[in-house]
Amino acid sequence: xxxxxxxxxxxxxxxxxxxxxxxxxxxxxxxxxxxxxxxxxxxxxxxxxxxxxxxxxxxxxxxxxxxxxxxxxxxxxxxxxxxxxxxxxxxxxxxxxxxxxxxxxxxxxxxxxxxxxxxxxxxxxxxxxxxxxxxxxxxxxxxxxxxxxxxxxxxxxxxxxxxxxxxxxxxxxxxxxxxxxxxxxxxxxxxxxxxxxxxxxxxxxxxxxxxxxxxxxxxxxxxxxxxxxx
Numbered sequence: 001x002x003x004x005x006x007x008x009x010x011x012x013x014x015x016x017x018x019x020x021x022x023x024x025x026x027x028x029x030x031x032x033x034x035x036x037x038x039x040x041x042x043x044x045x046x047x048x049x050x051x052x053x054x055x056x057x058x059x060x061x062x063x064x065x066x067x068x069x070x071x072x073x074x075x076x077x078x079x080x081x082x083x084x085x086x087x088x089x090x091x092x093x094x095x096x097x098x099x100x101x102x103x104x105x106x107x108x109x110x111x112x113x114x115x116x117x118x119x120x121x122x123x124x125x126x127x128x129x130x131x132x133x134x135x136x137x138x139x140x141x142x143x144x145x146x147x148x149x150x151x152x153x154x155x156x157x158x159x160x161x162x163x164x165x166x167x168x169x170x171x172x173x174x175x176x177x178x179x180x181x182x183x184x185x186x187x188x189x190x191x192x193x194x195x196x197x198x199x200x201x202x203x204x205x206x207x208x209x210x211x212x213x214x215x216x217x218x219x220x221x222x223x224x225x226x227x228x229x230x
Contacts, residue, residue, distance in 0.1 A: 036065045037073040037093035041100040043108035044078060049101065051078075053159050053207060056217055058099045061157070064221040068230050070095075077110050086118045087127060095228060096154045096196070098187070102161070107187055115190055128194040147195025153228065154191040156184055156201035157220075164205040199227050 040058045042051040065072055073089045075081050090096065100107045122128040126148070133145030160180070170177035180203045181188070188198045202223050204216040224230070 033069060033071055034094045035071040035073060035092050036061075036095040036097065037075075037089045038062060038065075039096065039098045039111075039114075040074075040076040040078075041098060041107050041111035041114070042076075042078065043101075043103070043110050049103075051101075053204070053213065054099050054101055057157055057159070057204070057220060060217055060220050061097055061099070061224060064224050065095075068225075077114050081114070083117050083121050086114070087122055090118070090149070091127060094152060096152065096191070097157055098155070099157045100187075101159045102184070105183065107184075111187075119190060119194070132193075144189075144193050147193055149191075149195035150197075152196050153199055154188065154196040155199045155227065156181075156187060157203070158184065158201060159204045159207050161208055162205060163209075164203075202227075 038058055038061055040051075040054060042049070042054040044051055062072055062074070071092075073093060075086060075089065098107075098111070100111060106112075119128060128149055129147045131146040132143055133141055133147075134143055135141045158180070162174075166172045167175055167178065167180050167183070169175075175183055181201050184201065192198055202220060204210070204213060207213065210216075
C-alpha cells in the first residue's frame with residue numbers, strides 16, 4: 001500500500017514538473033522583445049575624420065544589444081534617411097543611443113538637420129508630444145512637459161578631442177566646471193522635451209592623443225548593461 005502511495009506521488013510530481021517545464025518557453029516568449037535605435041551622426045571629412053572610431057562604438061553597441069536579445073534599428077544619417085521612417089523608429093524604440101563625434105563643441109550639422117526634420121514633422125500629428133507643456137488653465141504646468149514618450153530612454157555616446165581633465169573642474173578655461181553631459185545638454189534637451197528619460201552619456205576623450213581608446217571600447221558594453229539595468 002505504501003509502495004503504491006509513493007508511486008502515485010512520484011508520478012504526480014513528475015507530471016507537474018513536466019507541465020511547468022512545458023510552460024516556461026511560452027512564458028518567456030510572451031515577454032515583449034525590447035528595441036534599441038542606434039543613430040550614427042558622423043560626418044566624413046576625407047583625410048581628417050573618416051568615422052572609424054564612431055563606427056567602432058556603434059558596432060560595439062549593436063553587438064551588445066543583439067546579445068541581450070534586443071531588436072536593433074539603425075540609421076547612419078550621412079547615408080540618407082526618410083523622415084517618416086525615422087519617426088517610426090523613435091516610436092518603436094525603448095532605448096535610443098546617439099553616436100556622435102563632437103565637432104566644434106557640438107554634433108555635426110547633419111544631426112541638427114535630422115532633428116529639425118524628424119521632430120518638426122511630428123508637431124501636427126502629435127506623435128512625440130502634445131504641446132510645450134504649458135496650460136492657460138493650470139499655471140503650475142512647466143515648459144517642456146508636454147512630451148508623450150515617457151518610458152523611453154536616450155543616451156549620448158560621443159568622441160571628444162577634449163581631454164577628460166577639461167571637465168568637472170571649475171579651474172578649466174573652457175568648460176568652467178561643467179561635465180560632458182552639461183556641455184551637450186542642448187542635444188539631450190530635444191528628447192527631454194519629448195518625454196524621454198536621459199541617462200548619463202558615455203564618452204571617449206582626447207581621441208587624437210589618447211592611449212585609452214581600446215579600453216574605452218572594451219568597457220562600453222559593461223556601461224550599457226549598468227546604465228540600462230540589463
